Amino acid sequence: GSSNQKVDDSSGDFHDIIIKEATTTPINETLNITGSLTIGSRAVLDGTNENIKVEDNWTNSSGTFNEGAQKVIFNDSDGGSTFNIEENGTFNNLELNGQSDTTYQVSNQTLETSNDLTITQSTVDPNGNNVTVGNKLTITGGKFDGNAESIDLDVNGKASITGGTFNLPDNKFSVAGDLKIKNPSSFDEGAGKTLIDAGSDVSVTNTEKFNDFEINTGNTVTLETNVTTTGNLTITNGDTLDVKSSENNGIELQGDWTNNGTFNEQNGTVKFIGSNNQTINNQETFYELIVNNSGNSAIDSNSKITTEATTTIKQGKLKPANNSHFDGKVFVNNSSELKPDKDIIFSEGLDIGSSANFVQNSGTTTFDSSNDVEINPVGGQNYKFNNIVFDGSGSWNLKFDHLSVNGNMKFVNGTFDAGTRKIYLKGDWNNTGGAIKLGSDNTTTFAGNSASITSGGTSNSQDFGPIVINTDQANDTITLDDNIDIDGKMKINTGVLDTNSKKIYTSKDVIISDTNTSVNNSSGSWVFDGSDSELDAGGDNIGDITVDGSTKTLSLVSNKAEVKTATIKGDDTLDINGQNFTVNNDIVNENIVKLQGDENVTISGSYDNDSGTTTYSGSQVDTTIPGDLTTANNVKFDHSATWTLPSDMDLEGDLIINNGTLDVDDTSDHKITLTGDWDSSGGTFKYRDGLVEFEIRQYSVLNSMN
Numbered sequence: 001g002s003s004n005q006k007v008d009d010s011s012g013d014f015h016d017i018i019i020k021e022a023t024t025t026p027i028n029e030t031l032n033i034t035g036s037l038t039i040g041s042r043a044v045l046d047g048t049n050e051n052i053k054v055e056d057n058w059t060n061s062s063g064t065f066n067e068g069a070q071k072v073i074f075n076d077s078d079g080g081s082t083f084n085i086e087e088n089g090t091f092n093n094l095e096l097n098g099q100s101d102t103t104y105q106v107s108n109q110t111l112e113t114s115n116d117l118t119i120t121q122s123t124v125d126p127n128g129n130n131v132t133v134g135n136k137l138t139i140t141g142g143k144f145d146g147n148a149e150s151i152d153l154d155v156n157g158k159a160s161i162t163g164g165t166f167n168l169p170d171n172k173f174s175v176a177g178d179l180k181i182k183n184p185s186s187f188d189e190g191a192g193k194t195l196i197d198a199g200s201d202v203s204v205t206n207t208e209k210f211n212d213f214e215i216n217t218g219n220t221v222t223l224e225t226n227v228t229t230t231g232n233l234t235i236t237n238g239d240t241l242d243v244k245s246s247e248n249n250g251i252e253l254q255g256d257w258t259n260n261g262t263f264n265e266q267n268g269t270v271k272f273i274g275s276n277n278q279t280i281n282n283q284e285t286f287y288e289l290i291v292n293n294s295g296n297s298a299i300d301s302n303s304k305i306t307t308e309a310t311t312t313i314k315q316g317k318l319k320p321a322n323n324s325h326f327d328g329k330v331f332v333n334n335s336s337e338l339k340p341d342k343d344i345i346f347s348e349g350l351d352i353g354s355s356a357n358f359v360q361n362s363g364t365t366t367f368d369s370s371n372d373v374e375i376n377p378v379g380g381q382n383y384k385f386n387n388i389v390f391d392g393s394g395s396w397n398l399k400f401d402h403l404s405v406n407g408n409m410k411f412v413n414g415t416f417d418a419g420t421r422k423i424y425l426k427g428d429w430n431n432t433g434g435a436i437k438l439g440s441d442n443t444t445t446f447a448g449n450s451a452s453i454t455s456g457g458t459s460n461s462q463d464f465g466p467i468v469i470n471t472d473q474a475n476d477t478i479t480l481d482d483n484i485d486i487d488g489k490m491k492i493n494t495g496v497l498d499t500n501s502k503k504i505y506t507s508k509d510v511i512i513s514d515t516n517t518s519v520n521n522s523s524g525s526w527v528f529d530g531s532d533s534e535l536d537a538g539g540d541n542i543g544d545i546t547v548d549g550s551t552k553t554l555s556l557v558s559n560k561a562e563v564k565t566a567t568i569k570g571d572d573t574l575d576i577n578g579q580n581f582t583v584n585n586d587i588v589n590e591n592i593v594k595l596q597g598d599e600n601v602t603i604s605g606s607y608d609n610d611s612g613t614t615t616y617s618g619s620q621v622d623t624t625i626p627g628d629l630t631t632a633n634n635v636k637f638d639h640s641a642t643w644t645l646p647s648d649m650d651l652e653g654d655l656i657i658n659n660g661t662l663d664v665d666d667t668s669d670h671k672i673t674l675t676g677d678w679d680s681s682g683g684t685f686k687y688r689d690g691l692v693e694f695e696i697r698q699y700s701v702l703n704s705m706n
Helices: none
Strands: 017-019 031-033 035-040 044-046 052-054 058-060 064-066 072-075 082-086 093-097 103-106 109-115 117-121 122-127 131-135 138-139 143-145 151-157 157-161 166-167 172-175 179-181 186-188 195-196 202-206 212-215 220-223 227-229 233-235 240-242 250-252 256-258 262-264 268-272 279-280 285-286 288-292 298-300 305-309 311-315 317-319 324-326 330-332 344-346 351-353 357-359 364-367 370-375 387-398 402-405 410-416 422-425 429-431 436-438 445-448 453-456 469-472 477-481 484-486 491-499 504-506 510-512 515-519 523-530 533-536 544-547 553-556 562-564 566-568 571-574 582-585 588-590 594-595 601-603 613-616 634-646 649-651 655-663 672-674 684-686 692-694
Touching: 035 044, 082 109, 093 109, 172 477, 202 227, 212 227, 256 279, 288 305, 311 317, 351 357, 387 402, 544 553, 566 571, 634 649
Parallel strands: 017 035, 031 052, 035 058, 044 064, 052 072, 058 082, 072 093, 082 103, 093 117, 103 122, 109 131, 117 138, 122 143, 131 151, 138 157, 143 166, 151 172, 157 179, 166 186, 172 195, 179 202, 195 212, 202 220, 212 233, 220 240, 227 250, 233 256, 240 262, 250 268, 268 288, 279 298, 285 305, 288 311, 298 317, 305 324, 311 330, 324 344, 330 351, 344 364, 351 370, 364 387, 370 387, 387 410, 402 422, 410 429, 410 436, 422 445, 429 453, 445 469, 453 477, 469 491, 477 491, 484 504, 491 510, 491 515, 504 523, 510 533, 523 544, 533 553, 544 566, 553 571, 562 582, 566 588, 571 594, 582 601, 594 613, 613 634, 634 655, 649 672, 655 684, 672 692
Antiparallel strands: none
């Protein structure tokens, strides 16, 4: 028509309506159209008064629809068909409530409402067109099918999806209010981004998944459920993501964690569950952290991360940035890896699986607990610390098969208990205040380049177990900066030991290889203070030695032993044991020096034997005793052999022949001078033409079978 026309369907429904020309059509009743509605290019449909119900197509490509404050309802009653919605303007409220197998397909235009969009039945297919909701999106049934479509679904208010099927688009789903996705019949997160861009505090409920999830509100977004993303999670500058203290909701993500705002972790859990590399962009604090990357890829933090409770690496790799701090215990499960960028702090222990890796190429690992904690790799060997510092008032119980350290170990405070484990160290040992428990099974191997040992003293809390020096090069030097006490063997396989004027207290054997080793004795000394032990000096002058245990015997087992001074204390024994022995200064014998008799013993100083005994107990026959031992205190022959004097013998004490034969030499007839007793009742004395002279000071006892 050429003037305004009214449509009143109070006495019956229309099937199709076509509005042509420049006709404004007010509606006074609900307009029910069982077919299609078409608005021509020069037509105007005024919907300000009543609702419009359309079962089939809506076509308005270039006309005018004044949506007013009412609702347009698509309510196909037949089902099984696909209809088009083409509107170049805006609906106010739009509802889709047709049959479950009816599809309404958006054609050629953005589908836009100035108020709400409600889907209770039927399918909405954006068909490549954006969808904009002016206020609230509600889906209780039906289907929104944005799957595989690069479109935007923009909701400028709340969104509530509690039924039906919701397939997110592959570009963007934005919500400016509370988001509630709770147990829809079917859900697909798509390949796009869900953006919370409200201007106020809002909440998010999602029992399903997001792909990328981003908040950009300038306020706080509170999670009402656990949240899972198959893509990235982003918190923009000025925003806060809160997992809600009363619920401590968890977050699982397969992509990157980007936080330029604030994350309120409460007591929630964050899980990285991707199959490719994932990143954490900024300094971050988690409560509980779990890494379960199925692709065995890396979770790499660009800045320090802190965890307040446990951290578990179930699968994949965690690469925390410098100065990351783990307040709770850290578990590195089999086939996974923890690889700190540099410095790292553990407060409640570390548990590494037998086939897991711990790799630290630089920096320092600090254990700072005030509690008793375990460091436990369950027998694994695939880990290397760089530097380690123990600095807390607690106790660290080592459960490693062995502890491997590429750099230095430092003990500042607390107690380090190695159990029965071994330590491999390539750098310095520095104890400035810690208590150390190392037993006879705890071998410490110095296996790197030059390094130093600062023991902190020789008390029980500072002792070593066995020590092995096995440096990379023969000229690498291990330098003592303190006296050390070794409750076990000491072996030098390769390298230089610089005693640096310090004392080495050892209760067991000392074995020094005769190749690729040396000892820079530097006025240092060795004190053998345990039970019986052996010395294999490897041909180097090892400095001063003292035998000072409890009835201890030190036996030489090397034919090249050389020392500066040898001291044998009151109830101890030095057994030269048939080896050649060179003493650059004196031997001070307060108890027993024991020989077989054929040794080449060279003493550049004196043989100070004022209270000790020199005992010959070897089984060699026709043996000439060492000339440097013919001046002594007491001398005892105690085996069925023949000993021949190489020179006159001057004794400040007794001469006892318990067994065997003493021969003064039939060509030289050497003289024997003594100030004490003579007892040859158990053996034989071949005096020949020699002289025995008693220099009596009080009295002497002569007991002879000859």
